[in-house]
Amino acid sequence: xxxxxxxxxxxxxxxxxxxxxxxxxxxxxxxxxxxxxxxxxxxxxxxxxxxxxxxxxxxxxxxxxxxxxxxxxxxxxxxxxxxxxxxxxxxxxxxxxxxxxxxxxxxxxxxxxxxxxxxxxxxxxxxxxxxxxxxxxxxxxxxxxxxxxxxxxxxxxxxxxxxxxxxxxxxxxxxxxxxxxxxxxxxxxxxxxxxxxxxxxxxxxxxxxxxxxxxxxxxxxxxxxxxxxxxxxxxxxxxxxxxxxxxxxxxxxxxxxxxxxxxxxxxxxx
DNA sequence: CGCCAGGGGAGCT
DNA sequence: AGCTCCCCTGGC
Numbered sequence: 001x002x003x004x005x006x007x008x009x010x011x012x013x014x015x016x017x018x019x020x021x022x023x024x025x026x027x028x029x030x031x032x033x034x035x036x037x038x039x040x041x042x043x044x045x046x047x048x049x050x051x052x053x054x055x056x057x058x059x060x061x062x063x064x065x066x067x068x069x070x071x072x073x074x075x076x077x078x079x080x081x082x083x084x085x086x087x088x089x090x091x092x093x094x095x096x097x098x099x100x101x102x103x104x105x106x107x108x109x110x111x112x113x114x115x116x117x118x119x120x121x122x123x124x125x126x127x128x129x130x131x132x133x134x135x136x137x138x139x140x141x142x143x144x145x146x147x148x149x150x151x152x153x154x155x156x157x158x159x160x161x162x163x164x165x166x167x168x169x170x171x172x173x174x175x176x177x178x179x180x181x182x183x184x185x186x187x188x189x190x191x192x193x194x195x196x197x198x199x200x201x202x203x204x205x206x207x208x209x210x211x212x213x214x215x216x217x218x219x220x221x222x223x224x225x226x227x228x229x230x231x232x233x234x235x236x237x238x239x240x241x242x243x244x245x246x247x248x249x250x251x252x253x254x255x256x257x258x259x260x261x262x263x264x265x266x267x268x269x270x
Numbered sequence: 271c272g273c274c275a276g277g278g279g280a281g282c283t
Numbered sequence: 284a285g286c287t288c289c290c291c292t293g294g295c
Contacts, residue, residue: 018277110277111278113276113277113278114276114277114278114279115275115276115277115278115279115289115290115291115292116276116277116278116291116292117275117276117277117292117293118276118277119293120276120291120292120293121277162291165291165292166291167290167291167292168289168290168291169291170291172279206279206280207278207279207280208279209278209279209280210278210279211277211278211279212277212278212279215277228277229277230277230278231275231276231277231278232277233277262277266277
């Protein structure tokens with residue numbers, strides 16, 4: 001167990017922000033996080049966070065995963081105070097961090113996300129992990145399943161994942177897995193590329209369009225200049241930014257602003 | 271039962 | 284760039 005005091009961090013907000021589908025709030029108010037074949041529980045009260053790992057694992061993995069080395073005050077200071085909408089959104093989701101998630105997992109997750117609800121996306125991913133991922137046992141005895149490697153999914157029939165509730169998205173995932181396994185799209189290479197080049201490379205995958213590529217760039221590759229535009233964001237742009245979103249002002253970290261907006265819109269739904 | 275929308279994308283023109 | 288299909292589920 002390690003105890004940390006962290007500002008601009010809210011596990012509850014991150015969990016609800018829709019960038020991560022394998023994180024959940026447990027009935028006792030603590031959070032469970034599955035990432036990189038690891039299992040973590042996290043309790044938070046104000047700025048006090050208790051991670052269920054040792055200091056070394058925190059330093060070498062979770063600190064980077066939650067992007068805790070970055071100072072998000074920098075992004076908030078750049079906010080245009082006259083932009084009431086964005087200022088309000090950032091105030092509501094000020095504890096959000098852009099996670100550094102696994103590349104392959106994000107590709108699959110956002111392939112599944114198209115024309116889909118968050119609750120169902122979570123179910124789909126859980127189904128895939130339980131059916132094709134390796135079974136693991138956490139330090140506290142909890143059984144969980146790792147996210148299946150491309151090799152495990154590449155050998156499936158194109159329609160096999162319909163059994164995991166993917167519907168017509170099944171063939172997107174299987175074909176993408178095959179492209180990765182064959183080396184047509186090299187993930188190690190994608191990791192080294194700039195935002196533009198990485199995006200271009202991801203677009204070669206069947207089923208990956210501009211929105212999905214941007215989500216992968218933002219949530220896996222940490223290219224904060226990626227600004228995924230989905231139906232929700234499009235509506236916001238139409239209502240609040242008729243003359244265009246001020247990309248110039250937020251150059252290099254538009255993705256952080258996108259998350260504030262997205263979270264705020266999700267929040268208002270309820 | 272029908273209708274429609276839910277964090278799109280492919281394949282056309 | 285804009286259009287038409289694609290065609291899975293869950294909610295109403």
